[in-house]
Amino acid sequence: MPIALPANELAEKISRTAVEVEGQYRPQGNMKNVVIAKVLSVVPHPDSDHLVITQLDAGEDEPIQVVTGAPNVAEGQTVILAKHGSVIGDGQKIRRGKLRGEKSNGMLSALQELGMDNSVAPKDFEEGIWVFNDTDAADLKPGADALEVLGFGDDILELGITPNRADMLSMNGTAYEVAAILNERPELPAFELNESSEATADLIQAEAPADLAPKYGVRVVKDVHVQDSPLWLQRRLWNMGIRPISNVVDVTNLMLLTYGQPLHAFDLDRLPAPKLQVRTAKAGEVIKTLDGVERKAAEGDIVIDSDGQALMFAGVMGGESTEVTADTQNVVLEAAIFEPKAIRHAARDQNLHSESSQRFERGVDVEATFKALDHAAAMIAELGGGTVTNGRVIAQDFDYEAPTVDITTEKINDVLGTDITTAEIAAIFERLCFTQMEQDGRFSVTIPSHRWDISIPADLIEEVARLYGYDNLPATLPTGETTPGKLTEKQRLIRDSRHSLEGLGLNQAISYVLTTPEKATQFAMDPEATPVEVDYPMSQDRRVTRGSLLTSLLDDIAYNVARKQEDVSLYEQGRVFASNGMSTMPDEIEHLAGVVTGDVRERDWDQAAQPADFFYLKGVVEQLLADYGFVDNVRFVANTDRPEMHPGQTADIYVGDQFVGFIGQVHPRVAKFYKVGQVFGFELNLTDILRMPRVKSKYEPISKFPSIKRDLAILVDRDIQSADLVDTIKQHGGTDLHDVTVFDVYTGDNVAADKKSVAYSLTFVNREHTLQDDAINAAIERMTKALQDQFAAEIR
Incomplete structure (x- = not known):
């Protein structure tokens, strides 16, 4: 079936109706002035042991002399000649010149020199120039356009075949499709078997x-x-x-x-x-x-x-x-x-x-x-x-039974929102070479073997729609009852987490779920969890599922640092995977993690740069957890047993008595493995967090009465955690105690080597009346007594 339509118009019709046309080109490109030539004579070059001088008939009045080093050139051959002024593959221009003192007015070419890939060319480049066999050469005239003879002038369309259209992986299947698009009949190849x-x-x-x-x-x-x-x-x-x-x-x-x-x-x-x-x-x-x-x-x-x-x-x-x-x-x-x-x-x-x-x-x-x-x-x-x-x-062998699908004109129009007539639908099925029986708008359509993707009425409706023309389908609003959409509790938590972290200066990262076996077990919250191995990995670096988001974020940090971007703050929300040993499907757990490295505040004329540290990231996490609004208190408990984290700057995170994650500095040994500097990170189990009781945020008016601040400095043993001291202060501070903040930690002169001095700023507020000193003093006495009893603290 010859197609008179220009290639670009055909490509447009195929893309609109069938599958995407991913490329359209002619192999010829910008090449020109490449012709067929016949070798008249071959003589050795007088000043070279590997060059020869050829005389070529290229359809001109006089033979053309070309000097070549092709090992396979011989008299009587029909070859490809790139003449003086020609352009060949990659835009290379051929000019006349001299080789070892002998004139050369062009170049004898291999197919690779015309831009053909060596994996497609019939002869390897090292074998020499392209030589037409005698049978083909008999029909070739010297001086003819070699690019046309070789098919380099053909229009080629590259189709992106989708899995449901495997019929178009054949020229016959594509012919059926193009014929239907152009309302023609396909002409399939015929043969005679003797x-x-x-x-x-x-x-x-x-x-x-x-x-x-x-x-x-x-x-x-x-x-x-x-x-x-x-x-x-x-x-x-x-x-x-x-x-x-x-x-x-x-x-x-x-x-x-x-x-x-x-x-x-x-x-x-x-x-x-x-x-x-x-x-x-x-x-x-x-x-x-x-x-x-x-x-x-x-x-x-x-x-x-x-x-x-x-x-x-x-x-x-x-x-x-x-x-x-x-x-x-x-x-x-x-x-x-x-x-x-x-x-x-x-x-x-x-x-x-x-x-x-x-x-x-x-x-x-x-x-x-x-x-x-x-x-x-x-x-x-x-x-x-x-x-x-x-x-x-x-x-x-087996006898093929062609499937039959029933459909009605009413159903097709009802789904598409159209007014296509029965005759138009019948014509579309005819263009597709579908055998049909129709009575009163009821079709019984027999599907040919080359369209095994069609089996249900919806498939036929799709065929009608695409050949009728998607552009011809009317724009209509959906009918029926509608329900307002809303986020699930899980979706809301994830979205709120992203908003909080982005508001706190972190940027979202999306990383690969697959990683190496070495990285899969790093930073795992559950040390007993087993990574899931992929049966058909796409590479050795993507063999198992990750057990932590921190490994992915450290890869992202390393990528940025290698490109001179050293101040990086990232977070990622995603899933980690672990084999449960009881099912073929692994457990999928929602996690949230973040990392910071470099400076979190740039140096300016009036302030120094602020490098990332444990307490900066702890403030980020505290604010994130505060935004969740847990009923139970959030606690940070020091932990020295996580092998990938610095033992002196790592804490587990608890909500009430439930472990939900950890925070700290990545161990220098691990940071060196990832080729990064000092990095601080955290990771939370969102699946566990989602199960915890939370209170909804509600507005509280600002107190009309002034707050009162007092400072409290105590001397305690060095190994006592500040979080434990703060919990004790809050437990005995009464209902008017609004905030407790550490503003100084001192060790050194005038303090014993095994002691430290910790100073807290206490803020008291009452929304009903102005506080009196007697009430504040009583609260502080309760705090100090509890601190002395529980921690042997000395009030300073």
């Missing part, structure tokens, strides 16, 4: 269980001459990103692209026995695949066996032991449909995500399997001069 009288069953046998291969069949092509494919076939393959190998292999790849049906070719004479068997792999079986790598099969992988020897990973990649080579004469062609889950398992296990495995995983047209097999056999016989033996050997 068979010999020799029976295929006399040469090869096949066996396959239905659960592994619902369809499996083979054909034999005898007396094949394996050689390079003709230019038209190579051109088609390299423009679709596949490297041409030989006429046999290229035909199987062409069938894969045309029908979406993977095929495989065996050398019949290299099979251990004249029989192919589909089976599951045995533990420890080793297969050397076509890429030269020896791979150990896993139990459950599907392999193709001959005489007890595993030859290849079925549907993934062939084996080297039976591959088609230049010496191959007799070819066995295999076509099958393999169990998708087993193919996916093998592809992931072997890290071999091939063109074949991609199609088997997503699905193939079950009605095209043996058609592609016959087409490939006919084409190999044609291009290789062989003969196709009589009949297929079928190991497994």
Whole structure:
């Protein structure tokens, strides 16, 4: 089906109707003045042992002289000439000049020099220039545009195929789609199969269980001459990103692209026995695949066996032991449909995500399997001069029953909010090549095998919508009852946490959930928790789930510090994971963590910089926890047992008697491991916090009566925690005690070595009346007595 529409307009229609067009280009790019030339003569360069002087017929009145170092140039060849003034790959301009004193008026080119990737070019760059074979050269005229001959002037569209549209992984499937978009009929490739009288069953046998291969069949092509494919076939393959190998292999790849049906070719004479068997792999079986790598099969992988020897990973990649080579004469062609889950398992296990495995995983047209097999056999016989033996050997097959889906015009219009007529809907189904029966607006639609993604009425409604045109659908408001949305308690807590921390100067980070086994156990609140290992990690650094958010934040700190950003304050809210040993699914726990490093206040003309420290971060956490409004008191208890935290600057955080997290300085040894300086961090268990009783915030008017402040200085043992002293003061301070703040801690002269002096500022407020000194003095006497009794404190 020739398409007269410009490529950019076709791309726009495909993107609006079917799938996204990710790229549109011509391989030619900005190249120009590259022509076909015939080598008239080749003589050695008089002043070089590796250069030669060639005379070329490029369709001009006089031959063109070119000096080249190509090792494969010879008289009589048809080659590619980049003439003087030409532009080739990467914008390189070719000018006439002299090489070792001899004039050179251009350059003989390899395909790689025209911008073709070496992984796609049929010949390696080191082998020399591109030479057309004699058959193709007979149809080429010197001076013709080489870029057009090579297909570099073709318009290429790269489609982003979504998983539900695996039918468009084939040219036939794409032809159906484009024909429907343009309201045309697709023209699919036709072929003629001529068979010999020799029976295929006399040469090869096949066996396959239905659960592994619902369809499996083979054909034999005898007396094949394996050689390079003709230019038209190579051109088609390299423009679709596949490297041409030989006429046999290229035909199987062409069938894969045309029908979406993977095929495989065996050398019949290299099979251990004249029989192919589909089976599951045995533990420890080793297969050397076509890429030269020896791979150990896993139990459950599907392999193709001959005489007890595993030859290849079925549907993934062939084996080297039976591959088609230049010496191959007799070819066995295999076509099958393999169990998708087993193919996916093998592809992931072997890290071999091939063109074949991609199609088997997503699905193939079950009605095209043996058609592609016959087409490939006919084409190999044609291009290789062989003969196709009589009949297929079928190991497994089934009769395809096309599904039928019922839908009504009323239902379609009701869902889409349209007034599409029954005739218009019938026309859309006709464009899609769907067989239909319609009566009074009721459709019974039979789905063809190439559209296995359609099975329910909603699928048909989608087909109607996209071909009718999304732009033609009216804009309508939803009908029915609506309910106001609101946040859950968990969502509200998480959002409030973010607002609080951002208001306190921290920036949100979003980090990878997967990490290394070494980092997965660091900073874990539960030392007994076991990290969860991923079956198919994307890299060695992303093998297990994290057990703490601090490891992710330290990675973020390291990333910033390595780029000279040394003042960093970050927080992250996310989940940590742990195996519970009782279920296949891990426990997912909501956490909140933060880190600060460097200066938290920049140096200015009137103030010094303020570096981050324990007490700065403690103030942040105290304010965050105060915003939660817990019923129970928040306590910070010193802890020296966390291996990743500094033993002298670490505290566990409790709400009442419930442990909810920790805060402190990251141990210098751990900081060195992450290649960062001094870092302070905290981590909270939001899942536990969410279960705790909290009071709703409510407005309290400011007292009309003045507050009274008193200072209290005491001398206590050095190992006594200030938090314990503050708790005692609050317990005995009475209802008028509003705030207790530490404003001085002194050790040194006039204080014993095992003592410290701690001074507190006490604020008293009463909302009903002005406080009297007698009431304040009584409260202070109660505090001092309690401090003396509990801590042997001396009042200073």
